[in-house]
Amino acid sequence: MDFRFNEEQEMLRKAAREFAEEVLAPRAEEIEENDEIPTEIFKEMAERDFFAVTVPEEYGGLGLGHVARMIILEEISRVSAAVAMMLQVFHLGIHPLITFGSEEQKQKYLPDLAAGKILATVAITEATGGSDPTGIQTTARPDGDGYILNGRKVFITGAKVADIAVILAKMNDDPGVFSAFIAEKGMQGYRSGRTEVKMGLKGSDTGDIILEDCRIPKENLLGNPGAGLxxxxxxxxxxxxxxxxxxxxxxxxxxxxxxxxxxxxxxxxxxxxxxxxxxxxxxxxxxxxxxxxxxxxxxxxxxxxxxxxxxxxxxxxxxxxxxxxxxxxxxxxxxxxxxxxxxxxxxxxxxxxxxxxxxxxxxxxxxxxxxxxxxxxxxxx
Ligand SMILES: Cc1cc2nc3c(=O)[nH]c(=O)nc-3n(C[C@H](O)[C@H](O)[C@H](O)COP(=O)(O)OP(=O)(O)OC[C@H]3O[C@@H](n4cnc5c(N)ncnc54)[C@H](O)[C@@H]3O)c2cc1C
Incomplete structure (x- = not known):
């Protein structure tokens, strides 16, 4: 059993600490006051490859894994838990594509996600389903060459800023079956709704994603039909x-x-x-x-x-x-x-x-x- 971090991990910790001290610390109070994280912060994190840490190298990532990811989050949260929270959810949004995405989906999204050119989130929670995700009401209806989604997701981190969201929905023809879809900002019927005013983690974007007859092409079904949960x-x-x-x-x-x-x-x-x-x-x-x-x-x-x-x-x-x-x-x-x-x-x-x-x-x-x-x-x- 070896409890030491390796050299690469130590270097990553140093880089994350430098970013936190030099870039975040001077702005932590501003983030708190304005309840907003300036977009330059995300750009700075992208330049340091913080979005790329778990993405495999063949898709433009660092392929360093989850210990490395935890090191980055720990160092950033030491200075701004709100920024760490956002980064943690962007990693969360990337993960289903790495694990369940088709080759086409990986090639389409992962390089841009790793580079921080686009940001991803995961949208499961609804007013009727938090701890129990089977309580969600968002439906997906097969329609021609794709699906039509309707519903409202709540408490979604990155609801406003994320470019893509992995959406959990139940199939309208079989409500016991749940599937996951990749929805993109700009798709017809997809929009962010209200932003929550929270007691803490100020600056982290938490809010609704609204799907109104949102058309998702069939190639954006993630994993197998019915694999959503x-x-x-x-x-x-x-x-x-x-x-x-x-x-x-x-x-x-x-x-x-x-x-x-x-x-x-x-x-x-x-x-x-x-x-x-x-x-x-x-x-x-x-x-x-x-x-x-x-x-x-x-x-x-x-x-x-x-x-x-x-x-x-x-x-x-x-x-x-x-x-x-x-x-x-x-x-x-x-x-x-x-x-x-x-x-x-x-x-x-x-x-x-x-x-x-x-x-x-x-x-x-x-x-x-x-x-x-x-x-x-x-x-x-
Ligand atoms: C800052 C923030 C960011 C978030 N970001 C996201 C996001 O990006 N994407 C997303 O999908 N969701 C997100 N969420 C939602 C989060 O996942 C839910 O808040 C969480 O799952 C709890 O659901 P709920 O709030 O509906 O509480 P409920 O499920 O309504 O629970 C209410 C209470 O009942 C208790 N309870 C529930 N079931 C049981 C049980 N079986 N046994 C014992 N006690 C139980 C709970 O512990 C809690 O105390 C976020 C939430 C917060 C606060």
Whole structure:
């Protein structure tokens, strides 16, 4: 067992940290205030090949895999969880094309996605189906040389900015059968709807995608007819949850750094509060949460890269790290006293951002269902 990152991964971490420090850090507050990520940020990420990390080399990607992806997300989220959230979903949108796309679909979309010329998302959730994707109402009707889709997707990351979306729909002639389609911005009947105003992850674009008699050519059916649920669950289970783990790890690191710095400067009774055992214990708990999140997250990502089953491992890392992010952000605010709740200090942002990580890519309750299924199978005697 070797817990060290290789040289290539260390270089990637350095590059991601430099980007985060030099490009993102000066703009993090502007992103928060304007609730918008400037398009130059996406361009800068494209130039650094951050969209290309999991795309195979034959389609213009780096082919580096999921440990590498997690490193990038961790470093970016340390400075801006909102930007990391967007990047994680763009990777999520690419994944079904890599895994289930036809050769034509891969050649058509992957090189542009890897280069960041176009952005992708996955649109599963609806008002009637979040934790239970079978509750969705979007329908697909075969029509001539394609399909007609109708429905409204909600809480979609990148609803406004994504150029393509992998859409889950149920077949109108057999509502128990779900298929996945690649919809493009600009297709007749496809548009983004309202944008949500969220308590945290400000700047990340979350909103509706509306499909009104949206015509999808038959070559944009993704995978086999009826494979929609498998495609969606694979993407969210192995890429969405991995991404949220990376985002949570970066946020936890940011909380610890802010707390160590504040505790070293805040003087009470003639000495910095970092000398108080009560404060040190909080820092120790935060550190334990970071270490556990990183061990779980990178192990699950390594399993994914090795082609091993990793569904339960990502559910566990997602559950643990996102709950840990909330715990740690709360402790960071506590260490800051009243200052922790003031806009001047970033820890209040971290707490708001951490809370939104829990429902994204599946709530903690749903992660527990996945974990429980595995426990009952793996430990049955
Ligand atoms: C910032 C953000 C970004 C998102 N981005 C995307 C995206 O890009 N694409 C996309 O498709 N979706 C996206 N989502 C939606 C997300 O996947 C859903 O919010 C999530 O699956 C939960 O669904 P829900 O919000 O409808 O909650 P519900 O499913 O209505 O759940 C409500 C409550 O019931 C609990 N619950 C539900 N079922 C069970 C059960 N069986 N046992 C125990 N408890 C249960 C839940 O844990 C929760 O506490 C995003 C959400 C957020 C917050």
């Amino acid at each position: 498998k495609i969606s669950l694979n993407a969210v289970g192995e890429v969405g949850r991995a991404g949220m783990t990376g985002c949570a790890m970066g946020l936890i690191t940011a909380c610890i750094e802010a707390s160590v710095s504040f505790a070293g400067q805040r003087v009470l009774g003639g000495k910095p509060i970092s000398k108080l055992q009560g404060i040190q214990w909080k820092l120790a708990e935060m550190f334990a949460d970071l270490e556990a999140s990183r061990l779980m997250g990178y192990r699950a990502a390594a399993l994914k890269d090795a082609g091993q089953p990793c569904d339960a491992e990502f559910a566990t890392s997602k559950y643990f790290s996102c709950e840990a992010a909330v715990r740690v952000a709360k402790l960071a605010c506590d260490i800051h006293g009243a200052y922790g709740y003031m806009k001047e200090y970033p820890v209040q942002r971290y707490l708001r951002d951490a809370h939104l990580m829990i429902p994204s890519a599946g709530t903690s309750d749903i992660m527990k269902l996945v974990m429980a299924r595995t426990v009952m199978k793996r430990y049955a005697v």
